[in-house]
Amino acid sequence: MQPLRVFLVENHEDTVRYIKLYLEHLGHEVFIAGEMETALREVPKSRCDVLISDIGLPDGDGWLLLEKLGPDRPPFAIAISGYGTGNDQRKSLAVGYNSHLVKPFLPNTLLSLLEQAAEEKGSAPVG
Amino acid sequence: MPNHSHSPVESPSSQFLDVGNKSDPVCAVLQELGLPAVRIASSTAEVLNSNDLFSSLINTSALPDRRLWFVEGVVRYLREAERADWEAAFSKHTPIQIHVQLNSPTGRPVDSLMCAIRPVTPASVNQSIVCVFIMLAGSYFDRLHQSWTAEGQESERNRIRTALHQEVAQQFLGAAFGCKIIADKISVLDVNLGKEASDLAELVSQATQELHRLVNPPDENSK
Numbered sequence: 001m002q003p004l005r006v007f008l009v010e011n012h013e014d015t016v017r018y019i020k021l022y023l024e025h026l027g028h029e030v031f032i033a034g035e036m037e038t039a040l041r042e043v044p045k046s047r048c049d050v051l052i053s054d055i056g057l058p059d060g061d062g063w064l065l066l067e068k069l070g071p072d073r074p075p076f077a078i079a080i081s082g083y084g085t086g087n088d089q090r091k092s093l094a095v096g097y098n099s100h101l102v103k104p105f106l107p108n109t110l111l112s113l114l115e116q117a118a119e120e121k122g123s124a125p126v127g
Numbered sequence: 128m129p130n131h132s133h134s135p136v137e138s139p140s141s142q143f144l145d146v147g148n149k150s151d152p153v154c155a156v157l158q159e160l161g162l163p164a165v166r167i168a169s170s171t172a173e174v175l176n177s178n179d180l181f182s183s184l185i186n187t188s189a190l191p192d193r194r195l196w197f198v199e200g201v202v203r204y205l206r207e208a209e210r211a212d213w214e215a216a217f218s219k220h221t222p223i224q225i226h227v228q229l230n231s232p233t234g235r236p237v238d239s240l241m242c243a244i245r246p247v248t249p250a251s252v253n254q255s256i257v258c259v260f261i262m263l264a265g266s267y268f269d270r271l272h273q274s275w276t277a278e279g280q281e282s283e284r285n286r287i288r289t290a291l292h293q294e295v296a297q298q299f300l301g302a303a304f305g306c307k308i309i310a311d312k313i314s315v316l317d318v319n320l321g322k323e324a325s326d327l328a329e330l331v332s333q334a335t336q337e338l339h340r341l342v343n344p345p346d347e348n349s350k
Contacts, residue, residue, distance in 0.1 A: 012297045014297055014298055014300075014301035015297045015300055015301055017301065018300070018301040018302075018304035018305045018308075019300075019304055021304065021305070021308055022304045022307060022308055025308045025311065025312075082292035082293065082296055082297070083292065102339060103292075103296045103297060103300050103339075104296045104297070104299040104300035104303060104335045104338055104339055105300065105335075105339070106303060106332050106335060106336065107303060107304050107307040107332075108307075108332075
């Protein structure tokens with residue numbers, strides 16, 4: 001899998017630490033934000049390939065984040081959440097997330113989605 | 128002995144005693160304590176006031192005249208011996224505790240201990256008796272206890288669910304990812320150790336999946 005630029009928006013310390021370690025272990029470059037406002041400022045600058053965002057954020061939520069990013073949103077986005085009702089999952093897909101993972105999810109589940117993102121990136125037209 | 132069969136509407140004392148729908152502080156306090164209570168006139172036994180718990184025990188739809196709730200809804204269900212005791216205490220204005228089996232609106236008999244007292248009250252209501260009903264085990268208390276138990280269980284489930292979402296699920300996620308990283312790294316150094324680490328990572332993953340199922344049981348919305 002080709003290395004990706006991944007932006008992780010999450011405020012739980014342990015979750016951030018281990019997902020970041022795992023992504024770096026896989027060879028990806030990782031950017032971090034713990035709040036929506038920071039993410040809104042930093043995501044466009046990062047030119048990331050993948051956004052992984054928690055739905056519950058201290059100053060907003062992952063759905064609002066993706067909506068506010070508008071055209072600056074990365075080509076692939078994954079919502080992560082402690083709550084996994086059907087409505088939450090549908091809302092994530094409706095606002096533009098490619099997938100909604102419910103915590104605690106497995107490393108291999110995330111890996112599969114990153115492979116999908118890498119494939120889409122590889123097949124995307126250049127420019 | 129009071130004439131329980133006459134209509135309180137005709138009673139000369141009725142207007143004097145009737146406090147109507149004004150709030151009765153004694154009945155209100157007893158309601159807060161979960162005790163059905165009714166205030167009756169000390170001469171006619173007509174209802175002066177009552178709390179909602181009391182009215183929920185009486186088949187009020189069959190008794191449109193609220194003033195008859197006690198005579199028709201309570202006294203008529205007293206057994207002979209209790210009725211005699213009640214009438215003696217009523218005529219002497221003495222406190223009494225007697226067993227009464229009420230005919231609730233649901234049709235189920237409700238066993239209770241009725242305590243009748245003549246409270247010290249302001250002059251406007253001093254010719255009254257307050258009857259408090261203590262539900263006996265086997266009926267009301269059992270259901271109340273079951274209700275409290277169910278509420279407690281649901282509250283505890285919610286507490287555990289919240290704790291799982293907010294902390295434990297996050298820690299399991301971290302543990303699963305951490306184990307996976309370590310297993311991958313050890314595999315490069317030592318195949319056997321790597322296999323053991325992979326087994327451990329798999330165990331954590333299985334626990335993670337199990338926790339996932341516990342925290343997020345399938346719901347109607349996820350269909």
